[in-house]
Amino acid sequence: MHARYLRLLLALGGIVLGLVAYNVQVDNLGAGTTTNRAAAGVIAAWSFLAAGMAVWSKRPGNWLGPLMVATCFALLARQLRYSHDALAFTVFFALGELGFALIAHSALAYPSGRITDRSERRFLEVTYATVLVFPLAILLVHDQGVRLRYFDPYPRRSILLISGQDGLAGFLEDSYAVIAYGALAALFIFLVARRLKRATPRARWVLTPVLVGVVVAALWAVYNSVVAFSTRPPTFVARNVFWWQIVGLIALPVALFFGLIRSRLAHADVGDLVLRLERTPPGEIRGALAEALHDPTLEVAFWLSERAGYVDADGLPIELPQDGHDRAVTYLEHDDEPLAALIHDPTLRYEPELIDAAAAAARLALENARLQAELQAQLVKVKESRARIVAAGDEQRRRIERDLHDGAQQRLVALALDLKRAQGNLEGRADPDVERLLAASAEEVKVAVEELRELASGIHPGILTQGGLSVALAALANKAPVPVTVDATLDRLQPEIESTAYFVASEALTNVAKHAHASSASIRACVENGKLVIEVSDNGVGGAAADGGTGLRGLADRVEAQGGRLRIESPAGGGTRVRGEIPCAL
């Protein structure tokens, strides 16, 4: 309410001041001014007022509205300074150049309303200082004797006059024109160009209105420097550039206004979105939203209540970025439950209606996509738990094998050794029955040791544990009924990876022996691109298939459980090639 009254008051003030300014100008025709030009100047100022008010009410949190309104008053001040009243002249002359700074400020603050870049902030500080200090300094030394630039010949009195120094006043005016219309205008154009160059694609699209600001600055600089430095401006400039800069001046607030409330106008795109989403599979909803919001970098994250976190469309957990300079995050809800998050270009933050409208249109599709992502996440979990189960089973087999070898077997060997020693120590000195019994017991224990080793090897191949994959593959090849060449020189890998590769080779060689009728085979194992590749080929009859009851299905399951894949090429009559790829960290 408060802000609304303030705006109303300012609007009325601006209108009244505009009328006054027109009258002041008309009273002082001369120095090239006409009634038309006076009216155009006022209208340009009012265009800032109107656009500023509209932005202010639509985007109350954005400083651009107040800035544009302030620009209106600064532009009117520039005209009011032609008043012959000493007080009005002094006050408005002091404020008359402020418009330049405010226009630059508006263009650079678009679209957020804030200046975050350090060099832009520094530039504005210098600009504000320049446009305020120079007119004040001129007022301190300007005596009525000299004609001021842009002014009619009638003298005006500065109430701030300390001592009349016309030479100094003239020097200050010249310096000001060089600094403000030359250096600062060029710097402003440079800053805008730099900003466009650095901007994200979406930001560049959003930033187009500030280009109008550049045109205004350029035209104004040209016009003012020409008028300032030539007593008799070329007619072309005097006649045309004035009107161009007026047009540019009016265009700027209009462009800023439309730029800021563009989202209201983007309903056409959003309407399209509704129609498109009906036909969009959940996997492509990101693309549809990105297009409607003009942000190719847009990402969608779905809320998973069971994880209390966000996942991507594949169900993999993702970390949302900090809402900041590079990326912005908008959270979408449905029935007070989090639904999804849009990770997007920060410029979209200034167009909340656009995001709201798009989110509303996409709600149903997003809900579908979220369910899909949830399914994907469950699938990921199932895969993970499958891998864990396989790994746990493997680990257990390894442990049993180890315990058998390092526990029971060692004890039995030690026991047999003691029996043998006892037997040796008693040789010829004890009851022959006792000796026989000792010999038989030692023999029994030896057999037990052998059986234990067989048992342990059936649970997990001991040679894999103590020799590693390369050695274990060579051992496999040695036992095969056909000549098998082995090409494997690997360092030790994680035990579960070694096991899986070993079982691939072992099963494949069993098949070679049973089904392939091959005369030779080969095993190759190597690490390629972070994957252990194990390949068993033979020159047999081929025709093997993963679902043919050859044990290949179980093998494929095992490899897939480890996140890898198994391929079987087995054309009839063309041999069989089993190739497993298992991701491994080195």
Added chain:
Amino acid sequence: MRVVIAEDSALLREGLARILAEGDFEVAGQCANADELHDVVRRRRPNVAVVDVRMPPTHTDEGARAARELREKYPEMGVLLLSQVVEAAHALALFSERPEGFGYLLKDRVLEIDDFLEAVRRVGRGGTAIDPDVIAQLLGRPREDDPLAELTPREREVLALMAEGLSNRGICGRLFLSPKTVEAHVKSIFMKLGLMPAPDDHRRVLAVLAFLRS
């Protein structure tokens, strides 16, 4: 002859120490893991180390790795590995072209006390002791136009013992044959396999193993 034992099972370690002591070895140290083994070997400089392949902490191949390091550091010292399982590929990978002063036996072989002590002695003197199972695997490998097929059963026995690392005298003792007969068998084997007669036992083992693995 000075020997150190590296074996993590205390029972078996004690048993080994006793039979070695009774077999006139000087047991210079008993270790339960690879670090202790390195330490004791450095201090006591034994002629031979009897090492379990699997030792703490992971019980995978700590002993084998220690053996490789020791063989590089002390080439004059013999290393006899005791393994829970034996594979030809493992043996070949472990002695890596240098069977001198190297042994690789299945753990149960210690129960054939005399043969075991003989093997330790052989390795301590720079000879070789390869487990009979390994040799059997190498002999039994399928190969195209196999020259081994021409050997008589007796010659195969002699070949296997040569490959294990036994000298002619050792072979005589095992097979209860006269030195002359053994020499004749060896000559015949070398002819049939097309091998050059080797001037000493080391090179003979090397030649035979090289033939068998090819």
